[in-house]
Amino acid sequence: MTFLAPKPPLLILFCALSLCLSYVMAFSAGDTQILLRVKAQLDDPKGKLNDWVPGSGRSPCNWTGITCEPNNFSIVSINMSDFGVHGAFPVRLCLIRTLQSLSLSNNYINGTLSTQSLTPCSHLHVLELDLNILVGQLPDFSPEFTELRVLNLEGNNFTGDIPASFGRFPQLQVLKLSGNLFTGPFPPSLTNLSELIHLSLADNPTMKPSVLPAEIGNLTKLEWLYLSLTGLTGHIPDSIGNLVSLKNLDLSQNSLSGKIPESIGSLRSVQQIELFLNQLSGELPESIANLTSLQNLDLSQNGLTGKLSAGIAGIHFVSLHLNDNLLDGSVPEILASSPDMLNLHLFNNSFSGSLPENLGRNSALQDLDVSTNKFTGQLPQYLCSGKNLSSLVTFGNQFSGNLPQTLSECQSLSYVRLEQNELSGEVPDKFWGLPLLADLRIHNNRLNGSVSSSISAANGLVALTISGNSFSGELPPQICKLSELEELDVSGNHFSGEVPSCITELKKLQKLRMQQNMFTGEIPSHVSSWTQLTELNLSKNQLSGSIPPALGDLPVLNYLDLSDNFLTGEIPVDLAKLKLGQFNLSDNKLYGKIPAGLDYEPFASGLMGNPGLCSSNMKPVHPCQRRKSPTVVLAIILSICVLLLVGSVLWYLKIRAQAFGGKPKRLYSVTSFQRVGFSGDDVLASLTNENLIATGGSGHVYRVKLKSGQILAVKKLWGGSSKEPESEAVFRSEVETLGRIRHGNIVKLVFCCSGEDCRILAYEYIENGSLGDVLHGEKLGPLVDWPARFSVALGSAHGLAYLHHDCVPAIVHRDVKSNNILLDKEWTPRVADFGLAKTLERDVAAGHSSMSRVAGSYGYIAPEYAYTLKVTEKSDVYSFGVVLLELITGKRPNDLSFGENKDIVKWVTEAALSSPFSSDGDGEHDEGCGVDLGQIVDPRMNPSTSDFEEIGKVLSVALLCTSAFPINRPSMRRVVELLKDQKPSGQK
Incomplete structure (x- = not known):
């Protein structure tokens, strides 16, 4: 047999392919070792890296998160997002020279990033480390980073300045730095990034106040500019108009002032403009009318003046928010022509005239709020033509005429506030029974007629307030079918007949106001189910009979007004068990001795007008006779004898039962x-x-x-x-x-x-009771010092973070408050009372991602929760922020010293907005978002200068937690890290 030698070119090609294959296999083996070392370095509680194991036929290209180039099998991408891994930044991964994209988003990567540790990553195109717990200052990126296109460091705890080197990436297209704790100014060097498409630096409330440089106009390829809550001051530069590719502009929640530049009308591609919560003034630039691609415009909470022109109103908006400004004049009819309009907020201005007649006729309008203006005329009849209207808010105007009949067919309505207008006539029957209604407030109008029995169909109603009208007739018993009702106010009408006895079936009722009507009959006596009732007002009616003793057993009742009726009999001794803030039984026909628990001067005004009452202590009431008549004495003796006889019989029967039947089962x-x-x-x-x-x-x-x-x-x-x-x-x-x-x-x-x-x-x-009892009581114990209060704050945060992040499924407490944080003998906090707690995974799987009622305690409930009823961890974060404010101020969440309609969050926030950065020029109180801490810190504490600095930093954390927008609140895991960074000096 003869063998032919291969031709030389084929031999060379064969050898070359063999060498290349050997090189690739060797290189792949080295990459495998790198991946295995990284796996050993990281903690992997979810087991996401379980298939990262060596073996024949197990190429890393098939491992979870690994992507290889299909021709030569080199690793080009590693995506470990949402793996839940713990540990330091795995710099070894950058030793894979073919790697182009590295994503470690939403994990527990901790520690710091140094310039040295990042140097091996200079060949990367994409580096994503967002939503981790990295701390310290940002590293300086070396000049070798010439290939980087995407850098995402959002949602960490980076501090300090943003280095100038961040402006030297020649090919960078996406830079995301939002949600950190930077303290420096907006870095002008970022305006050098000429290839930038997306710039996000939002939610950095600790940034040093600075102006938006005019050079921002150099970024002509920019499509997304997100600079909300970054400490920006001064005017919006005219050069903003150079960003002709911009689709989203968000400069909200800063301190920008002056007029909105006319150049904004050059942003022909822009779809969304967010400038809310600044200090902008002047009129709306007419050039906005040129923005034909604009869908969402939010200029709310500024100081804008003038009118809404027809040119601007004619844009096909999806949402238009102009609320909380100083705008006036009429609203152009052309506003109703937009086929896309879903949300329209014009509240808190001085608009006048009628609303556009065709509003809602051409679009599926969903949310309309025009409250607190000077609107007149009738409500438009087409508001619900799109069968999508869920929120209708018009209170505080001068609307007149009947409710549009079309609203009674609006099956989508859930939130209705039409109070404080001049509406008249009868409410359509079907309107009372709209199936999705959760909140109906039509008080202080001129409405009449009766409440329809169809109201039973609105079985999801949480609040029903119809006071201050001319409704008449009997209150229909169908109102008792509203099992979710928490607030019922029918006061100031002409209702008659008896109070429906079935009203006691409303177990979730918290406030019941029926005063100033013509109700007759007796007060319902079977009230034991009213375990959540805090306020009961039946005054100024024609009620008779005695006061039910069972009212004294209501556990949280603190407001009781039964005055100006025809009530008779003695005051039940049981009422003395109540902890009452408001108490009024005056102007009735009560008689007998005032119970000992109520026989004190503070209660005197609430007992006047009852000539038959007598007192042992109060001077305004005539004294009781001390000598008992023989009849009374004889009755007492007979009662004692009867009790002894009955007790003896019961004791005998018990002994007999035990003798014959043994112990009861x-x-x-x-x-x-x-x-x-x-x-x-x-x-x-x-x-x-x-x-x-x-x-x-x-x-x-x-x-x-x-x-x-x-x-x-x-x-x-x-x-x-x-x-x-x-x-x-x-x-x-x-x-x-x-x-x-x-x-x-x-x-x-x-x-x-x-x-x-x-x-x-x-x-x-738990020996020391609740934090609320200690903090708002007379004896503070160790809590007289700030370090002890801080320790309580940090410990409580650890407990909540455990519930949110370490429990599977995650647990939302839903009733975080100082009274549910207990203090043991060493004053260590323990989160307690999980009666309202929810596990998110189970509820979402069952379709229960939102609750049928608002859970929690007043003063602690997140603002969005009362409207959306959605269960999220951010609701707990808000409540915890309120607890932090309690620890700082020593005040209750709804302290009377705040004034009407103001809670601790609003009180402190207003102090933050209105106070200078220093109270006396010595720098002692100049921390905490510019608040003069001397005005809000609990006077029972005596903090040192260093304590004031730390309190100011914790106050910043509290304000973050109580942000009105859930997306701006940190997670509890981040709260723990934030508090650790503010730990008082010398504390372990």
């Missing part, structure tokens, strides 16, 4: 979550009045000391599992939540007991 089950040396019977026997320490909306709380010496806090919920389904939900939420979590800053559930007639939760006893 235990009709409950016990579940232990800790090692316990006691039984359920041991605890049940101790639930006596002597051990009662608190009463809340869900039940009684007892302090139980066991034979072993162990002390428990035992909560006995109202009713049994078959009697109180809502209380049962609280019980299950506490058990499901606390039964599976362990954390040093979360209260421990020891055991639970459940039966037909009782449900009991036993916790570790």
Whole structure:
């Protein structure tokens, strides 16, 4: 057999291919080792890197997150976004020389970035490290970074200045630095990035005030400019008009002043302009009318004057927000011609005349708010023509005439506020029963007629206020079908007949106002289900009969006004158990001795006009006779004898039952979550009045000391599992939540007991009570010092961060407040009371991402929660921010010193906006967003100069947490890091 030698060219080609393949395989083997070392370096709790293992036939190109070039199998992209990995920045990955894109977004990458650690990454095209927990100053990027196109460092904790080297990337197209803690000014060097398409530096509230440089106009390829909340001052430069490629311009939430430049009309490609919450003045530039691509315009919360021209109104807006300015004049009819209009906000201006007649006729209008203007005439009849209108707000105007009949067919309406106008006539029957209504406020108009029985169809109503009108007739019993109702106000009308007895079935009712009507009959007596009622006003009616003693058992009632009726009988002793802020029983026909708990001067004005009452203490009321008549004495003796006889019989029957039947069968089950040396019977026997320490909306709380010496806090919920389904939900939420979590800053559930007639939760006893009781009480203990308060803040943040980020599924507490943060004997905080807690994953899977009612406590509820009812972690973040403000100021969230309609967030925010950066020029109080801390810090504290600095920084964190916009609030994980950075000097 003869073999032919291969021709020389084929031999050369064969050798070359062999060498290349060997090179690729060798190079691939080296890359594999790099990846395996990175895997060993990182903590991977989700197991996302489990398939990163060596072996024959297991090329890294098939590993999770790895993308290779298809021809030579070299690694070109590594995407580990959302892997949940922990650890330092894995710089080894940059040793893969073929790598072009590295994305580590939304992980727990920590530590700092140094210039040296980033140097091996100079060949990258894309570097994404957003949504991690990196700290320290940004690194200087070396000149070798000539290939970088995308740099994303958003959502970290970077501080200090943005280095000038960030303006030297010759090919950079996307730069995202939002959501950090920079303290320097806006860097002018960024205007050198001539290839830039996207620049995002928003949500950096700690940045030093600075002007937007005129050179920003050099970035002519820019399509997205996002500089919200970056400390910008001065005027918007005219050069902004040079950004002819711009599609999104957001300079909101800064301190920009002066007029909006006419050059803004040159942004022919712009689709969205956000300039809200600045200090802009002057008239709307007419050049805006040139922006034919503009869809969303938000110029709200400025000082703009003048009129809305027909040219601007004629743009086909999707949303137009001009609210909170000084605009006047009429609204051009052409505004109604836009086929895309969904949202129109014109509130808090001085607009006058009628609304455009065809408003809503040509588009699927969804949200209309024109409140607090000077509008007149009738409401447009086409508002709901698109069958999409969900929010209709027109209060504080002079609208007149009847409600449009078309609104009674608007099935999409959920939020309606038409109060404080001059509307008249009867409300259409179908309007009362719109199925999605959650909030209906039509008070202070001239409406008449009756409330239709069709109201039962609006079974999702949370608030119904129709006061200050001329409604008449009886209140229909169908109103009792509104099981979600929390606020009912029918005061100041001409209602007659009896108060429907079924009104006590409204278990979620918090405020009931029925004063100034002509109601007759007796006050409903079966009120035990009103466990959430805080205000009851039945004054100025024609009610008769006695005051139900059961009112005294309502756990959170603090406003009671039954004055100016025909009530008779004695004042029930039970009313003395209430903690009342407002109390008025005056001008009735009550008689007898005033109960001891109410027989004090502060209650005197609320008891006048009852000639039959007598007192042992109050001078304005005539004194009671001390001598008892023989008849009374005889009655007392007979009563005692009867009680003794009945007691003896019951004791005999009990002994007899035990003798013949043994011990009664235990009709409950016990579940232990800790090692316990006691039984359920041991605890049940101790639930006596002597051990009662608190009463809340869900039940009684007892302090139980066991034979072993162990002390428990035992909560006995109202009713049994078959009697109180809502209380049962609280019980299950506490058990499901606390039964599976362990954390040093979360209260421990020891055991639970459940039966037909009782449900009991036993916790570790926390010696020092709640933060709210201590902070707002007379004895502060260690909390007289700032470091102790800071320790409480940080510990509580750790507990909430654990719920949000370490529990699977994540848990939202939904009732974060100072009274639900307990302090143990070492003053360590423990987050408690999980009766409203929700697990996000389970609720979303079940389609329950929004709640049917507002959960939480007034003063702590995030503003968007009351409208959207959506459950998110950002709701807890807002509530925690309120707790931080409590720790700083020592005031309650709704302290009366703030004034009407103002809470602690608004009070502190106004102080931040109005105060100079220093109170006395010595720099002592000049931290915390420019607030004079001397005016808001709790006077019971005596902070040092360094304390003032740290308080100011924590105040900045609190203001971040209580931002009106959920997207601007940090996660609890970030809050912990922010607080750690502000840790008082000398504290561990």
